[in-house]
Amino acid sequence: MQSVRVGAYGVCIDEGRILLIRFAGGDPRWSLPGGGVDFGEHPVDGVVREVEEETGYAVRVGSLLGVRSHVWSSTATHQVSVLYEVHVVGGELRHEVGGSTEEAAWISVEALETLPHTDELRAGLDLFHQRPADGCCVKQP
Structure with a gap:
């Protein structure tokens, strides 16, 4: 069975x-850092949460x-990743407990x-440095 997964990821360079x-x-x-966007959640809210x-x-x-588009043929999953530049505004660095x-x-x-x-990660860095006008990094047939 084919599926589509939407994720939101943050590129934070300092x-x-x-x-x-x-x-x-x-x-x-x-x-x-980032991951799957919940049903009904805007990708901006998803990246902040993740x-x-x-x-x-x-x-x-x-x-x-x-946006990066990639198909994992092993699982018939189409991954659509929305990549954002993000800036730390609070909190403290810690490791996730009980997560992925x-x-x-x-x-x-x-x-x-x-x-x-x-x-x-490679796609996020490429987008960060190149900033293509169409926001496209990796296209697959």
Whole structure:
């Protein structure tokens, strides 16, 4: 059965560091904080909620960076990711407990190439730096 999943993710860069999460369950990859948008929830509200759940930070959404579209053929899922630039406005860094992530950290953007990370993170960084007018990063047939 085919399904569509909409997610909202935050790109938060400050002084050469990026706010990231690492997945729980033995998955060593780093990614952007964010996740699935709840039914009826606006993606802006979803990214604010997800970043707080996964990192402890309250954030303000700056700009829409773009949309990533990807099909996971192994699960017949079409992932549509809405990526936003976000800014920390409160809270304290902490790790999520009992969720899909197990660590939150500020990591040097330069160090990313040496760390296992997701395609979502790469897309978010590309959108952050390139800021394409159409907001498109990865198209799939």
